[in-house]
Amino acid sequence: MVGGTDEKHNSPIIQFFLPLSQPSIAIADYRESRDLLLRRGKELIRGKLNTDTWTGLIPNHFIAMEDSHPRYKGARSLVKDLMAPTFLHTVSAPSSHLTFDIMAASALGVDPKESATVKHIRKLQATGLPRASGPAPVKFPAWDTPELLSAIFVIEDAAGKAISSPNATLFHWYNKLFNSEIRHAAKVKDATLLAAINDSSRRLAENPTTFKPRSAVDYMVQRELQAAQKAGTKPSFASGEMSDGLIGYLIGGQDSTHSTLCFAAKRLSQYQDVQRKLREALHKAYPDAYENGRLPTADEITKTQVPYVDAFIQEVLRADPPSPAAAREAACDMQILGHFIPKGTVIVLPLDGPTIQTKGWDIAGELRSESSAKHQDLGDWAHSEHPGEEFLPERWLKTTEGGNEVYDNSGPFMSFSSGTRGCWGQRLAYLELRLITTLLVWNFQFDPIPAEMQDWDIYEEIFAKPTNTFVQLKGEGWLAQPYNPGMKGKLRKVMMELRCKGTSYRPDFIMEPAIWDSALGNLSDLKIIAQQPHRYAQPGIVRQNWEQLITEWAAWLRRMLRYMNRALPPELKVIVDANGEQETHWVFHMEMPGRCVFQKLPWGDFIFDRENFRYR
Secondary structure: OOOOHHHHOOOOEEEEOOOOOOOEEEEOOHHHHHHHHHOOHHHEEOOHHHHHHHHOOOOOOHHHOOOOOOOHHHHHHHOHHHHOHHHHHHHHOOOOOOOHHHHHHHHHOOOHHHOHHHHHHHHHHHHOOOOOOOOOOOOOOOOOOOHHHHHHHHHHHHHHHHHOOOOHHHHHHHHHHHOHHHHHHHHHHHHHHHHHHHHHHHHHHHOOOOOOOOOHHHHHHHHHHHHHHHHOOOOOOOOHHHHHHHHHHHHHHHHHHHHHHHHHHHHHHHOHHHHHHHHHHHHHHOHHHHHOOOOOOHHHHHHOOOHHHHHHHHHHHHHOOOOOEEEEEEOOOEEEOOEEEOOOOEEEEEOOOEOOOEOOOOOOHHHOOHHHHHOOOOOOHHHOOOOOOOOOHHHHEEEOOOOOEEEOOOOOOOOOOOOOOOOOOHHHHHHHHHHHHHHHHHHEEEEOOOHHHOOOOEEEOOOEEEOOOOOEEEEOOOOOOOOOHHHHHHOOEEEEEEEOOOOOOOOOOOOOHHHHHHHHHHOOEEEEEEEOOOOOOOOOOOHHHHHHHHHHHHHHHHHHHHHHHHHOOOOOOEEEEOOOOHHHHHHHHHHOOOOEEEOOOOOHHHHHHOOOOOEO
């Protein structure tokens, strides 16, 4: 909205004009902005710019209300459990998949097996993973966006357009009248959330004494029942407050996290030394997981303090805040930095820029408010050993007298705004980012991106996001050399059984490439027992079906061998016992040329007499 104009006018406070409205101001000074939000909050209200933007979309959510609104406390109370440690650690953390999946699982109790990520992986497995051809972007199959997520995107788009329009109320009226997308999004939102609310209230009614909340909607239904019992009224489970509370939770938790993860991925690729320190800190923090070649559990991640992880997340949020600015309105005539600000003025507070990311202005003490002058904590990173222009997680670390490194969040930072109407979902955001950052860095090496693919262009709607986020990944996870010497020893020699089972093969089945790349890369010895289907092993099968089975087997086997050949050390020979079946020999020769030695393996027939398919 006003990005860069403070630097252009060489002043920490500027006046600008929005269409059909009185002059507005922007303040680019951390100390003064924080003072306004934290200590002078009674002089500010959220204002029409905020409330009108959201009233036309989710009017029953507290984000669309002033503190003085008669329904504000009730709307806020309905969702207050969702930021409590009990909910965050028992519901949000265990349901952690990625962005929308996290929110769908924690908000509505969606089964992880039905998550959008799992469905997309199945699609990739069925169609085949795209291959890279040099340093160029790989095009993956289109993502099948869940219907509720599509509705959220439409709602967010409408909010972004409303906040930048001359009149948000008029925009929403026109948009709902002439835009079928927003009407459809509202129907999808209401139908999906109502179904979840009805299911939760039914389970509560059936087991009122043993009901255990497992999602946000469960907590909200339980709180609504408790409030109704206390007031002696009938609970209103299908209320607007209930559905708008849920959709607000989804919007805030999904898209803002997605934004920060995109920036985090770019920072990991850009700063290799930071990534190395981050991975070393994780291995040190979770020694049992590291030594035993497993992932840290959600419980371990939520209960273990890893200062460098928290510092990295804080630095990403400081350098790349998901929201560009906070807006308030003067509730009375007031003075800001020596200027008279009349009641009703829109006050925009950038969450980045001078004092936070670049050097700010030297402001005379007499221009500051009395409360700002009393609190002279660090107000500009330029006055510290960590300049704001540099990406340095170390700025958020300090060493105690006992020599321990701890996370310290003091310093210019406004990414979650501040004060009583600061970001309500801040705790959830930190939890999500801690979980996902840990798992990403534990499993993947983010290699540098080619120079021609690097850019820091940003587009802004409700949240700011990089225009392009490219990653170049290498399997550096819980099976990877050199990070797991114990696991490497276990994997040096492997026997693998590949067998036909039944009369049908799943040609869509493949192993996860990251597992092949990391595990097979450690092998010093690999023996494979492979038995193709044949008519004698399948009594009653006709020749046509048998030939089809051979075709399916070969297609499946080729996919398996293709990954293996890519991941195995180049010098490694593979011993194959294929019972002389020519079709299978041909597939091995095609996919692993010059690598295979065919011979009878001791115990091979005995192993194939065992009933179950297994790896050893």
